[in-house]
Amino acid sequence: MRTRSRVGPQSLTGGRALDVDGLLDDPHTGIIVCCGSGGVGKTTTSAALGLRAAERGRKVVVLTIDPARRLAQSMGIEALDNTPRPVKGLHWAPGFGGSPGDGAPWMDAMMLDMKRTFDEVVESQASPEKARQILENPFYIALSSSFAGTQEYMAMEKLGQLYADSRRDGTYDLIVVDTPPSRSALDFLDAPERLSSFLDGRFIRLLLAPAKGPARLMSAGLGMVTNALTKVLGAQVLRDMQTFVAAFDTLFGGFRQRAQKTFELLQADGTAFLVVAAPEDDALREAAYFVERLSEDEMPLAGLVVNRASPQPLGDVSAEEAMAAAQRLRHNDPDSLTAGLLRLHADRVRIVEREARLRRRFEAAHPQVPTAVVPALAGDVHDLDGLRQVGALLAGERPT
Amino acid sequence: MEGRAHCRARRTLYARRVPSRDFPQVRLHIVTGKGGTGKSTVAASLALGLAATEQNVLLCEVEGRQGIARMFDVEPLPYAERRIATGLPGPDGRRGGIVHALHIDPESALLEYLSMYYKLGRAGKALDRFGVIEFATTIAPGVRDVLLTGKVYEASRRNARNKKAISYDAVVLDAPPTGRIAAFLGVNQELAGLARMGPIKNQADSVTTLFRSERTAVHLVTVLEEMPVQELADGIAELRRHGLPVGGAVVNQVRPRDLDDGDLAAVRAGKVTKRKVAADLTRGGLTGNGDLVLSLLTEARHHAERRALEDAQRVIVDDLDLPTYELPRLAGGIDLGGLYELAGMLRDQGLA
Numbered sequence: 001m002r003t004r005s006r007v008g009p010q011s012l013t014g015g016r017a018l019d020v021d022g023l024l025d026d027p028h029t030g031i032i033v034c035c036g037s038g039g040v041g042k043t044t045t046s047a048a049l050g051l052r053a054a055e056r057g058r059k060v061v062v063l064t065i066d067p068a069r070r071l072a073q074s075m076g077i078e079a080l081d082n083t084p085r086p087v088k089g090l091h092w093a094p095g096f097g098g099s100p101g102d103g104a105p106w107m108d109a110m111m112l113d114m115k116r117t118f119d120e121v122v123e124s125q126a127s128p129e130k131a132r133q134i135l136e137n138p139f140y141i142a143l144s145s146s147f148a149g150t151q152e153y154m155a156m157e158k159l160g161q162l163y164a165d166s167r168r169d170g171t172y173d174l175i176v177v178d179t180p181p182s183r184s185a186l187d188f189l190d191a192p193e194r195l196s197s198f199l200d201g202r203f204i205r206l207l208l209a210p211a212k213g214p215a216r217l218m219s220a221g222l223g224m225v226t227n228a229l230t231k232v233l234g235a236q237v238l239r240d241m242q243t244f245v246a247a248f249d250t251l252f253g254g255f256r257q258r259a260q261k262t263f264e265l266l267q268a269d270g271t272a273f274l275v276v277a278a279p280e281d282d283a284l285r286e287a288a289y290f291v292e293r294l295s296e297d298e299m300p301l302a303g304l305v306v307n308r309a310s311p312q313p314l315g316d317v318s319a320e321e322a323m324a325a326a327q328r329l330r331h332n333d334p335d336s337l338t339a340g341l342l343r344l345h346a347d348r349v350r351i352v353e354r355e356a357r358l359r360r361r362f363e364a365a366h367p368q369v370p371t372a373v374v375p376a377l378a379g380d381v382h383d384l385d386g387l388r389q390v391g392a393l394l395a396g397e398r399p400t
Numbered sequence: 401m402e403g404r405a406h407c408r409a410r411r412t413l414y415a416r417r418v419p420s421r422d423f424p425q426v427r428l429h430i431v432t433g434k435g436g437t438g439k440s441t442v443a444a445s446l447a448l449g450l451a452a453t454e455q456n457v458l459l460c461e462v463e464g465r466q467g468i469a470r471m472f473d474v475e476p477l478p479y480a481e482r483r484i485a486t487g488l489p490g491p492d493g494r495r496g497g498i499v500h501a502l503h504i505d506p507e508s509a510l511l512e513y514l515s516m517y518y519k520l521g522r523a524g525k526a527l528d529r530f531g532v533i534e535f536a537t538t539i540a541p542g543v544r545d546v547l548l549t550g551k552v553y554e555a556s557r558r559n560a561r562n563k564k565a566i567s568y569d570a571v572v573l574d575a576p577p578t579g580r581i582a583a584f585l586g587v588n589q590e591l592a593g594l595a596r597m598g599p600i601k602n603q604a605d606s607v608t609t610l611f612r613s614e615r616t617a618v619h620l621v622t623v624l625e626e627m628p629v630q631e632l633a634d635g636i637a638e639l640r641r642h643g644l645p646v647g648g649a650v651v652n653q654v655r656p657r658d659l660d661d662g663d664l665a666a667v668r669a670g671k672v673t674k675r676k677v678a679a680d681l682t683r684g685g686l687t688g689n690g691d692l693v694l695s696l697l698t699e700a701r702h703h704a705e706r707r708a709l710e711d712a713q714r715v716i717v718d719d720l721d722l723p724t725y726e727l728p729r730l731a732g733g734i735d736l737g738g739l740y741e742l743a744g745m746l747r748d749q750g751l752a
Binding site: 037038039040066068069070071203206224225228229231233234278280281282283285311313314315316317321322324325326328329332336337338339340341342343344345346347348350351354378379380 | 689
């Protein structure tokens with residue numbers, strides 16, 4: 001009964017442990033992309049990694065997508081916007097800084113404004129006259145503010161910009177990107193491709209066809225399609241789209257090129273993908289999809305972060321033993337506090353066992369993925385100290 | 401025949417079927433919440449709970465995750481209504497109704513829409529060839545959501561006259577997370593995009609009318625942590641701003657309450673000593689386990705801190721003044737048995 005093997009975080013690193021500090025300190029790491037399903041603490045992880053890297057000497061910018069207000073506040077910023085804002089209150093990690101010329105640790109944070117970013121791309125690519133035409137087009141307005149993939153696409157666009165700027169001006173040497181909480185694991189990698197294949201595809205040619213006169217495409221099939229579109233979308237929408245496409249025509253090439261460049265940047269050695277998950281069935285399943293997908297696209301996967309792991313209990317008393325003992329105590333003293341503690345302990349043991357089982361399953365399928373397990377904090381993250389604590393846990397430091 | 405009619409009359413008389421005690425007029429239950437709070441679990445449990453008194457309940461998912469198939473341990477669902485479970489047993493142990501499931505994907509919904517309203521059988525194929533289907537379902541802003549909600553709308557308002565399809569007594573929608581819910585339900589005018597312009601607008605408008613009616617309730621799932629509770633409050637405000645009927649707040653994954661307030665106070669004040677716990681353990685038959693004593697005390701402090709946070713968040717939830725329901729965190733995870741267990745709790749508390 002007492003010889004069960006240990007389960008929980010300690011045994012997990014029977015798989016490979018992720019060397020977070022090694023990753024942050026490596027000057028070749030220029031971009032860290034945190035991806036994962038919604039609600040697993042992606043944004044907190046991004047901010048904590050950024051802070052830790054900055055306090056260990058990197059010049060960091062953290063690009064968040066839609067941070068909870070409290071998280072922005074935890075970085076001392078009331079409202080993040082499309083421009084990087086300095087985070088105040090950083091101090092050197094022990095053993096870092098101090099030499100002349102080190103200055104102060106540096107971290108900026110920003111939040112993606114997808115419409116603003118889209119507008120800027122249009123403005124930078126088109127003549128002022130044409131840009132105005134595009135920006136005022138109803139179809140463009142709808143596309144830039146509500147197309148589900150725009151956020152993903154613009155996150156990648158912003159990343160490309162930040163990278164190019166920091167290369168040119170030396171502003172940052174590490175960009176930490178938080179990805180949008182995609183509906184599906186694949187959205188953010190697919191979006192650039194999807195948008196450029198749309199801009200490049202038959203559909204666009206179809207829209208352009210009437211504007212460009214009768215083409216070979218003009219067939220019975222095409223007539224049927226335009227008819228159907230008019231029925232479903234309405235003539236006005238179709239006209240807006242045609243105007244948009246005609247105005248946008250010359251920009252397509254540029255867009256495709258930029259999307260391609262960002263994609264290559266993501267594949268490059270200086271980029272590290274971290275898949276973030278919680279020790280839950282769904283989140284780990286989603287994480288497995290990410291891992292598959294990243295390797296399929298030859299994206300450099302650095303590892304898996306499992307947030308909010310239940311802390312490993314000491315001792316080797318099983319849940320059943322704890323419950324039995326609690327029952328005996330309650331029998332004599334219905335209000336026994338220790339009985340309550342034993343019941344809590346049983347609950348904890350069961351949860352830790354389940355989490356370990358889920359992680360083992362992941363590990364069996366993906367033994368090559370180094371993992372960092374972050375124990376759940378008792379409290380919520382409010383401030384830089386909270387983020388610092390998360391960063392320390394990410395790096396494997398354990399409170400004594 | 402006479403006997404059956406009589407039976408039905410009796411049942412209406414003596415056991416008036418009330419789909420949901422707290423929301424008797426609601427036929428469409430929309431379940432949303434911050435990511436990771438367990439909204440799919442709550443939606444599934446709610447469907448099982450409603451089926452305790454309802455003949456036919458439909459559980460819909462729209463995010464392409466096949467979460468229903470996983471929860472109910474069945475093959476991935478097609479775009480078709482499938483019977484997936486028997487509901488919770490009803491009052492007096494009567495056998496529960498049937499829970500059906502529907503996985504709605506935008507491509508199939510669009511093709512169905514086109515063939516239903518425009519008789520576009522073959523043209524549908526041609527549309528696909530030109531990339532129009534992909535355009536409409538992935539790129540055309542707002543159209544995707546109208547297609548998804550349009551199908552939910554269609555399923556929610558069938559009646560007995562519709563011979564070919566099942567008429568549902570209740571529909572439960574496992575909806576997108578709180579951050580996207582207003583846009584998804586098509587009420588966010590500035591974001592509704594194309595759906596606000598073309599003929600599809602009529603469709604969108606009818607859907608919105610149903611969503612805003614008293615036959616719909618949007619329930620929000622949260623856990624007792626700061627960010628999810630903040631998102632709950634923001635979500636309620638946004639739904640109300642858009643005139644959507646806010647239903648209940650489901651507080652999920654609540655920690656066990658094995659320590660009462662007095663115990664927690666003792667833990668926080670450091671009055672629970674190693675010696676006392678060790679002596680108790682010995683009495684309980686767990687001798688000589690120093691590690692366990694340390695573990696219990698550490699866990700007690702951790703738990704006391706979490707409970708204080710949970711209690712503070714619970715006060716905030718209560719101040720939101722919604723009907724509130726509580727579900728425990730199940731240590732073993734959520735399997736099918738767990739869903740029924742949660743369904744029973746939702747039923748006891750009156751949501752189902």
